[in-house]
Amino acid sequence: MKVFFSGLLLLLVMYGLQTSLLTFLDYNGVSVNLMLLVTVSVAFLHGWKAGVAAGLLTGLLQDFSSGSFFGCATFSYMTIGLFFGRFSKHVFKEQMFFPVLSAPMAAAIHFCIMSAFLFMLGMKPDLIQSVRTILIPFVLYQLVFSWFVHKVVKSFGNFAAEQMQIKTGGLK
Amino acid sequence: MSNYIRKKNHSGKKLAALIVVFIIVFCSVFLSSRSKIEFSVPDKTVMAIMSPFQNTFSWVGSQLAFLEKTVSEMRHLHQQNKQLREEVELLRAQNLTASEFAAENQRLRALLGYKQVATQFDLVAAKIIGREAATWSSVVVINRGTADGVADNMAVVTELGLVGHVMEAGLNTSKVQLILDPRSSVGTLIQRPESRVAGIVEGDLNDPNHPRMINIPKNADVQIGDMVVTSGFGGVYPKGLVVGKISDIHNDEGGLLKYGVMDASVNFEKLEDVAVIVASRETPPEPLPPPAQTPGTETDPAKTAEQLKQSQQAVQDAGNNVHQAQQQQLQQSQQQQQTQGQPQQTTQPAPGGGVRR
Numbered sequence: 001m002k003v004f005f006s007g008l009l010l011l012l013v014m015y016g017l018q019t020s021l022l023t024f025l026d027y028n029g030v031s032v033n034l035m036l037l038v039t040v041s042v043a044f045l046h047g048w049k050a051g052v053a054a055g056l057l058t059g060l061l062q063d064f065s066s067g068s069f070f071g072c073a074t075f076s077y078m079t080i081g082l083f084f085g086r087f088s089k090h091v092f093k094e095q096m097f098f099p100v101l102s103a104p105m106a107a108a109i110h111f112c113i114m115s116a117f118l119f120m121l122g123m124k125p126d127l128i129q130s131v132r133t134i135l136i137p138f139v140l141y142q143l144v145f146s147w148f149v150h151k152v153v154k155s156f157g158n159f160a161a162e163q164m165q166i167k168t169g170g171l172k
Numbered sequence: 173m174s175n176y177i178r179k180k181n182h183s184g185k186k187l188a189a190l191i192v193v194f195i196i197v198f199c200s201v202f203l204s205s206r207s208k209i210e211f212s213v214p215d216k217t218v219m220a221i222m223s224p225f226q227n228t229f230s231w232v233g234s235q236l237a238f239l240e241k242t243v244s245e246m247r248h249l250h251q252q253n254k255q256l257r258e259e260v261e262l263l264r265a266q267n268l269t270a271s272e273f274a275a276e277n278q279r280l281r282a283l284l285g286y287k288q289v290a291t292q293f294d295l296v297a298a299k300i301i302g303r304e305a306a307t308w309s310s311v312v313v314i315n316r317g318t319a320d321g322v323a324d325n326m327a328v329v330t331e332l333g334l335v336g337h338v339m340e341a342g343l344n345t346s347k348v349q350l351i352l353d354p355r356s357s358v359g360t361l362i363q364r365p366e367s368r369v370a371g372i373v374e375g376d377l378n379d380p381n382h383p384r385m386i387n388i389p390k391n392a393d394v395q396i397g398d399m400v401v402t403s404g405f406g407g408v409y410p411k412g413l414v415v416g417k418i419s420d421i422h423n424d425e426g427g428l429l430k431y432g433v434m435d436a437s438v439n440f441e442k443l444e445d446v447a448v449i450v451a452s453r454e455t456p457p458e459p460l461p462p463p464a465q466t467p468g469t470e471t472d473p474a475k476t477a478e479q480l481k482q483s484q485q486a487v488q489d490a491g492n493n494v495h496q497a498q499q500q501q502l503q504q505s506q507q508q509q510q511t512q513g514q515p516q517q518t519t520q521p522a523p524g525g526g527v528r529r
Contacts, residue, residue, distance in 0.1 A: 016226050019226060020229035020302050021229040056197075065215075066311060069201050070200055070201065070204035071204060072201050075194070121201075
């Protein structure tokens with residue numbers, strides 16, 4: 001319970017940061033997406049099931065609190081959680097290189113999924129211009145913040161493991 | 173063997189559940205886009221939970237932004253005024269807090285000035301505490317909700333012009349859809365009296381900072397530099413709010429219509445304080461100006477009206493006096509006839525107050 005509420009609080013703090021403080025650092029309306037970084041990190045550290053669950057949670061949080069079409073972010077994050085969670089077994093947990101490098105890739109996948117949704121909903125975004133004005137700054141932002149977010153998620157994972165150990169030790 | 177089968181069944185169930193969740197989420201995108209399903213209760217709950225975090229971070233962010241701005245100004249002054257650097261830094265440090273309040277005061281004064289000028293609107297001032305991270309939509313969160321009288325579909329403005337409308341009002345916070353959002357559509361008019369061409373202003377997905385005025389007939393009188401104001405059609409936005417200025421005109425793909433690229437009157441990147449129009453009414457008509465008078469025969473309209481009133485009163489008094497005198501004469505003649513005992517002729521008062529025989 002303690003771990004669950006701590007995780008929820010961490011998520012709320014990060015989303016609060018994303019939607020208020022970090023928007024001051026935006027470039028032409030584009031800023032960092034911490035929810036996406038959290039999903040990728042959880043997927044890398046704990047596998048595809050946890051990745052999908054994290055994607056569902058962060059996506060729902062964003063869809064409920066923002067005015068976007070409900071489900072777009074949830075679907076995108078779940079897909080990304082599933083995709084990167086598949087690599088979990090092949091990546092050594094302590095190294096930072098792959099999780100950090102995968103952040104821009106996740107950003108690109110997110111951009112593709114959102115663009116596909118926009119097309120399906122009847123909007124006509126100019127893809128070449130969107131890549132120039134949205135995707136490139138978005139990828140750079142994700143790359144800059146990915147190390148920090150991965151570190152935070154890993155620390156929280158260690159904290160959760162310790163708590164579980166204490167709990168199981170107590171039961172014995 | 174049985175363990176293997178059980179494990180396989182278990183993973184199959186998980187896979188099926190995962191596919192179901194994906195399908196539900198995928199379908200909900202299209203259902204919500206057509207407003208077939210709404211999540212007002214969870215929406216409002218999440219907004220209520222998020223509002224303290226957003227308020228806090230927004231405050232910290234504004235402090236940091238102000239600090240960053242101050243630091244950059246100080247560096248600029250350092251380059252330009254090397255000799256006065258120490259003095260300027262000292263004054264900046266002393267005025268740091270005062271400047272912050274002054275900046276806020278200036279913004280609020282401008283908003284208050286607009287509030288006093290726009291007497292036809294009841295306004296509620298609000299501060300922006302959150303911005304939507306999605307790059308293709310433009311939604312901000314303000315710190316006013318239903319508890320402050322804010323409701324869905326209310327127009328949001330600054331002293332410079334239209335900002336958007338309340339998309340969803342929570343208890344203490346509300347989501348505001350900016351006019352830059354591609355889903356937003358505002359009924360508008362060209363303000364120029366000889367034009368008055370109607371169109372719809374909507375956000376441009378490919379150029380988020382420049383909304384477009386669409387549905388303009390190709391031969392319509394629209395020029396670069398024309399001011400665009402709300403038309404009042406649709407009932408969400410009151411008539412006459414400034415939206416922006418036409419900066420470029422292009423022909424539409426179909427060939428029958430054209431559209432105007434606009435410079436919005438509001439700087440959305442520096443948007444901090446807004447006002448929500450919670451009630452609006454028609455502007456009272458201007459009093460009629462007195463007609464031009466012939467030189468040498470000028471009269472004071474107020475004095476003339478007073479004299480007219482006095483003369484009307486005098487005529488009415490005289491009429492009353494005449495009526496009373498006639499009544500008295502009638503009574504006297506009736507008394508005389510009764511005393512003589514020969515009522516040969518009858519007299520009766522005429523409707524006009526006279527006596528008819």
